[in-house]
Amino acid sequence: MKHEQTHGTPMKYGMAIDLDKCTGCGACMVACMAENNIPFKEDESEKLVSITWMRIFKLSNGKSFPDLDICYLPRPCQHCEGHGGHSPCVSVCPATATDYSQETGIVSQIVTRCFGCRYCMGACPYHARYFNWWDPVWPDGMEKYLSPNVSPRMRGVVEKCSFCYHRYQLAKNKAYLNGGRRVPEEAYQTACTQACPAGAIVFGDLNNPEHQVHQIVKPDPDNGNRSRNDRAFRLLERTGTNTKVYYLSSREWVRRAGDNYLAHEKTGQVAKLHH
Amino acid sequence: MKVDRRSFLSFVIGGAAGTALSPLPWKLMDDSSIWxxxxxxxxxxxxxxxxxxxxxxxxxxGGCGISVRKVDxxxxxxxxxxxxxxxxxxxxxxxxxxxxMLYGPTRIKSPMKRIGERGEGKWQKISWDEAIAILTEKLTDIRDKGEAHTVAAIAGSDSGTVPALIRRFMTAYGSPNFMRSPSQRDVDELAVKALFGGDGRTGFDVENADYILSxxxxxxxxxxxxxxxxxxxxxxxxxxITVVQVEPRLSxxxxxxxxxxxxxxxTEADLALGIAAVLVDENMLDTRAVSGLGSWKNDLLAAYATEKVSQTTGVAAGVIVDLAKGFAGANRPLALCGRGKGLVSGSLRETAAVYLLNALSGNINREGGMWAMPEADYIQWPDVATDNLASAGLVQPRLDGAGTGKYADARYLTNRLADSVNGGGPYPMQALLVAGANPCHDLPDTQRVRAAFARIPFIVSFSSFQDETAAMADLLMPDHVYLERYEDVPIGAGLAQQMIGLSKPVVSPQFNTRHLGEVLIATAMAMGGSIANAFPWDDYETCLEETLAEKWDSLMETGVWVQADTEPVADTFQLAGMDAPAVQAEGDVNSFPLLLVxxxxxxxTSGYVxxxxxxxxxxxxxxxxxTDGFIEVNPQTARAAGLAEGERARLxxxxxxxxxxxxxxxxxxxGVLAMVRGLGHTAYDGHLAGKGVNINELIGPVEDPSTGFDAAWGIRAKLAKA
Known part of the structure; x- marks a missing residue:
């Protein structure tokens, strides 16, 4: 790997999203849009071309009235680790515009390197990546609220959730200035985590036993980082993407919706891998 | 010098080679790729x-505290x-x-007067002095004719200093017609008066309750x-904690x-009273807080036998008993009402029935319970000394009929405004001031509201935005938005505490707008006499600081003031309102077989902004x-109408x-269709206008005969392939 400054154990930032608490209100989506200068068009109802780094999906148990149950699932970039940082998108990027950081576990997206081939979009199993088909246009006057921390993207590049990486950089600088070596848990939180009125999102370092996210997820490094929490699951976990966004639900049908199970397979059952 | 072939070729080739060796093409290529x-x-x-x-x-x-990040x-x-x-x-x-909203292009950027036809959107920018002069002249004209009462004002709320200034202006001017946008607060205030015998609102200690029945x-x-x-x-x-949600749709x-x-x-009221009957029948009551149960118990049991309630509501008898047992078995059970966001005034019977459940479980004015909160009383201004013109105007009946006759208990009946202006009222309306409200989009039966607005000779909008009501106005006097102004924000909204928040200017005003408080003070000064005397403040900030008195310093420092102890309106719950009539959906079942909610x-936002x-x-x-708006339809209903997912239909x-x-x-x-509230704007810009359908075009107010409030919860409908 390249030379990267690491201090002690590398960090592995990740999330635990409690779907029992999530109400699908959309505050995370808008907090993300406001934090990251995400543009908008007059019509945003064509969701395939609507840029939403964080998007809420609605799940249903498929039953009829009155047995129907619904659940919302917020989907940021899952920041796949794969095996040793081989996340699906990183493996296919010909421009090295997206990379897996061994220091933070964050999958980056360097828009100025991206030349828009969109291989990464094809590779991403989570539809977490979006292509800028148009130049961003802010209605007259609205460019005033744009944040200098995140560059607005131009036409022809792919963008996605960065776990608010600029917040990490700010927190890291602050930690150094204060003489600390590590970024404290509360000093680096993503915009969606901070906004969520239901407190459904917990963000932090999955490697750090003192962080709440670690305590909730209890990742098992000997088992592909699967969670030891019975309520937890990851999206398409069995594909080996080794994502860092864990979901929690007390409802079995919701956990089952996180992967493509065959009828006879039990929820959470790991298919035998053939090497 | 003669240029021969040889030297010409040398020059061209040499030049080309020289250029190629120079950094110029690479620089240009680099520049163009950067560009x-x-x-x-x-x-x-x-x-x-x-x-x-x-x-x-x-x-x-809601009254949330915000922290605004600024860069320069x-x-x-x-x-x-x-x-x-x-x-x-x-x-x-x-x-x-x-x-x-602050920086958006749909702000009204300066005071304007209408120069085209009404609603045509032709405006002329004017100065604030001119705007205030136009308003003053118009209002003085009407008042001098002895018709001060024909001027009305609609505000988004009636609490806080800005709405209080509007009301004070109306009083000093001589009109009883101050109104506020309808909301569940209307019936809640009336219920508190009927059930606890005083002015106030309810508050719910939801954090400490241990069973929720909503x-x-x-x-x-x-x-x-x-x-x-x-x-x-x-x-x-x-x-x-067990949380039960009772409603026809899986929200x-x-x-x-x-x-x-x-x-x-x-049928929510029926279910609530049915549960109350089970509580009485099984003697699962805590009657400390209720007075006059006696004979009423038998009436309740007779009218709301479980089987009968089950038939009315469609809820199985076993479930009703279950809910009653769960509610009674909890230590601090809490029943909530007001559908959705509580945007409709609502039915007295339903409100009283749900509050009764809280009373029957003894969960009144205590931790985890329902509180009868008194009204905030920090605005203590001297009474207005009215002159003869104003006194004559103030004794006139209100245009909406609130406060008199069969509507004696209602403060505002804004839902009756359109009918009143369209010919049903005691006198025609000559001028209307609108602040913090968008009645042309938000009031039910928008066609009738628009027709009423077309009849009003003079309309002033204080809106910060180019909304539907501003489009119908003659004079625009745009207010600052909340991030540009000082204002006290008394927080009601179901809190079991008295709180006041303070809005402060986070940025300087972006456009040529002016604080509504300032405009009212300036207009009062321009009108002179007793009206000017009613406004003894130099400006709004002085008014606010004096009004908040000892709270001002702590509000400036912390942004919020919380009252330590609140004395409830009363501790005893009187039985009232439960026998008020039920409110039915408008329309005939035969021609309209479905129900739209x-x-x-x-x-x-489903509101002003x-x-x-x-x-x-x-x-x-x-x-x-x-631009299409959707309605939710049960697949069975859709099949019967021959409709598939995403298909267009005529509703x-x-x-x-x-x-x-x-x-x-x-x-x-x-058999039930659901449509979201708040869409179908015709004003604003392309990011909002024309998207979906405004449900207020399809639904009208249905009056609760016991109060006069709009209690419509749905309307009969039919659906056909488009």
């Missing part, structure tokens, strides 16, 4: 010093304020979108103070509840697609018709 990515029209946000400024959000009645003088992000007693760092989708209240759809309720709903999950709140009990639309979504582009972006494509009600798209949804009872 092709660094489009000059992709903005580069300037950097600068970062500061956070605290204020209070007033986009909804630009506000770049609104975040929740950590440690604030209402929202403690969290924030909702509307609060997050505030900067799009009659359609959208606790995660924007009911009460939204962020506080979101937090409470998560707390309920953590504490493993997000129903999905969050531990149990969803669907019932026939409009509105629902509220947190992604839409139009949705910002960010919010519309977060709306699902099963609610808006392109007709007794009040109007619209083209809609069909979204199949198993979360709704067969």
């Amino acid at each position: 092709s990515q660094m489009w000059p029209w992709t903005p580069v946000p300037p950097d600068g010093e970062v500061v956070y400024e605290n204020s209070t959000c007033s986009l909804c009645p 003088n630009r506000a770049v992000k609104i975040e929740g304020r950590p440690g604030h007693p209402v929202n403690d760092g969290s924030i909702c989708i509307l609060g997050l979108s505030g900067l799009q 009659f359609g209240s959208g606790f995660v759809d924007g009911w009460g103070s939204p962020v506080r309720m979101f937090k409470a709903a998560s707390l309920w999950k953590e504490k493993n 997000n709140s129903a999905a969050k509840a531990t149990r969803w009990v669907p019932l026939n639309p409009g 509105p629902y509220d979504a947190i992604q839409l 139009g949705e910002a582009p960010f919010m519309i972006k977060a709306v699902a494509d099963t609610v808006i697609k392109g 007709t009600t007794p009040r109007g018709e619209a083209q809609v798209c069909v979204h199949l949804f198993e979360g709704i009872q067969p």
